[in-house]
Amino acid sequence: MITxxxxxxxHKGQExxxxxxxxxxxxxxxxxDGNIEYVLHKKVDDPSTYCLIEKWKDQAAIDxxxxxxxxxxxxxxxxxxxxVSIDLYEPV
Amino acid sequence: MITxxxxxxxHKGQExxxxxxxxxxxxxxxxxDGNIEYVLHKKVDDPSTYCLIEKWKDQAAIDxxxxxxxxxxxxxxxxxxxxVSIDLYEPV
Known part of the structure; x- marks a missing residue:
């Protein structure tokens, strides 16, 4: 799995x-098929910052x-x- | 829920x-009781970067x-x- x-x-006004x-x-x-989870989150203390946490079966699913x-x-x-900043992770 | x-x-050598x-x-x-998920991840393209994704029932559970x-x-x-950088999010 890849997260x-x-x-x-x-940007201001684009929410x-x-x-x-x-x-x-x-x-x-x-x-x-390859998606496990796909949830958008809003930062608790900053309404203009969001975080999308996606879980995919493997790299082929992402490709x-x-x-x-x-x-x-x-x-x-x-x-x-x-x-936008995007990081790919694997569970330890 | 709060993520x-x-x-x-x-730091080098401290893994x-x-x-x-x-x-x-x-x-x-x-x-x-208040914990829903607590998973450590390692960055796919950078072995010194990790991300802990935690899900908690509410702010009281975090406190x-x-x-x-x-x-x-x-x-x-x-x-x-x-x-370390820590962000708190709520699902949209």
Whole structure:
């Protein structure tokens, strides 16, 4: 299993556009066979910071995901709305 | 539910000491009533970076946890071994 922790600091005034895109992407991503978990979180003490915690079966599932129409069609728009940092982890 | 994402960049040569402490802390933390999940992850492309993803029932569970002997006895040692950043999130 691979866990992706994606942190977003959303630009001022772009929250609703960001949330709409993430919701679309999330719905389609959760439907993929290789997906285990896909949950968006909001930072408790900073309403413009979000964290997407995704769990995928393996790297092949992530590669497949990264080439889906919902990913390639949505992610370029999302990165326009926020500062993004993405880390991939494996459970110890 | 509150999710804690704690990122650790472990100082050179301190990995085994860090892993030992986190394992001790994890075992005791998972036994707490308020804990839902407590999983250590290692960054796929950087062996000195770890991420602890913890899920707690609520803030009261976190407050209780932060005052347990295993927390107060271990965390001060852990922060000596790594650069630590901690974010608290709530699912959207």
């Amino acid at each position: 992706i922790v994606a942190k977003f600091i959303v 609703s556009a960001f949330l709409k895109l993430i919701e679309e992407l999330g719905e389609a991503s959760r439907a993929e 497949f995901h990264n080439n889906t129409p919902h990913f390639t069609g949505t992610v370029p728009k999302i990165v326009e709305l926020a500062e | 804690i994402v704690a990122k650790f960049i472990v 085994s000491a860090f892993l030992k402490l986190i394992e001790e802390l994890g075992e005791a933390s998972r036994a707490e 209780f946890h932060n005052n347990t002997p295993h927390f107060t006895g271990t965390v001060p040692k852990i922060v000596e071994l790594a650069e």
